[in-house]
Amino acid sequence: LEGAKPDDQITQPLAFLNAADALKGVNRATKIGDGSRRENSAEHSWHIMLYAWVLAEHSHAPIDMAKVLQMLLLHDIVEIDAGDVPIHTGLTAEQLAEIEAREEAAAKRLFGLLPDAQAAAFRHIWQEFEAAETNEAIYAKAVDRVQPVLLNLLTGGGSWIDYDVTLEQLDTRVGQKVTRGAPAVWTYVHNRVAPWFAENARD
Amino acid sequence: LEGAKPDDQITQPLAFLNAADALKGVNRATKIGDGSRRENSAEHSWHIMLYAWVLAEHSHAPIDMAKVLQMLLLHDIVEIDAGDVPIHTGLTAEQLAEIEAREEAAAKRLFGLLPDAQAAAFRHIWQEFEAAETNEAIYAKAVDRVQPVLLNLLTGGGSWIDYDVTLEQLDTRVGQKVTRGAPAVWTYVHNRVAPWFAENARD
């Protein structure tokens, strides 16, 4: 056909999109807002993109929203092979290194389903997110971390109960990263969750 | 606090984000790729944003990808109040008008949870998507329509069996809109689904 693209410019993206569908089957530690079941990583990715957009004015620095949305859109896809690691799991340096290696291999396999130029672009954006150095990555990490806090509050404690979390641990594991990317949001959320911890958490 | 935003610039967005969480409980006619359960509208929204990005070179016209992603991010939120209407349901003009009225009311209530400026921006982008006139909306509609076709193919027919769909009906109800936004994609997908219809569909 005059002007038609080679078929593999459609075959390969569709193979990737079919593989990416499996993210809907990766369950997280957090429950959805009505408490009925665990959240999966695909709907989580959708939700934090919405977070990124509506909280943008609270970003620590000016950001390119298209870049932030693209990061959040693909940041969890490696979990299809590597699984989700709940933030409140205590991990040794060895276990962390093992997870990183699994995620690197997953990025290679999954993004590698795309045509070469797209595969390289996706791996680059994923690595930028993981490195948490650019303004966009720092903000994207902040919304990724703050969303489960709101879900836990909606569901009466959620994974804070499962993992026996204190407010001090939450401030360290979650609050520091949220503060880095969206400082006013953590000030606000900390104050909102403090009463739950005062009432429910161990000392 | 010096430089702090008024609290309602965080309270209202978070109230909206908590309400939006309910999109994870809106089930669609299509099953996810492994056939284990119906897809919900939140994970569907994530998936079609990925479609939009990796198929962008096949768009009918140049597009602003940030705008397309924003449209797809919020286009289904009205379903929280109005429900999802499967594409292969036969509807009267009266029923269609009723659904449109329900969706308008839903947009008013849900986007109305946001601060005024954001609420107006969200309603505007949602209306632009619904109107299907701009290059971005035409392309966004195309990826929204083509994704369930791929899922049905992955799950051995899916909603085509439930709704007794023919290839001619698929070309009309789905193919026309996909062709409008991403012509080469429909040419390709039509050829890929034709054997299923030849084997399984009624005449």
Ligand SMILES: [Ca+2]
């Ligand atoms: Ca994660």
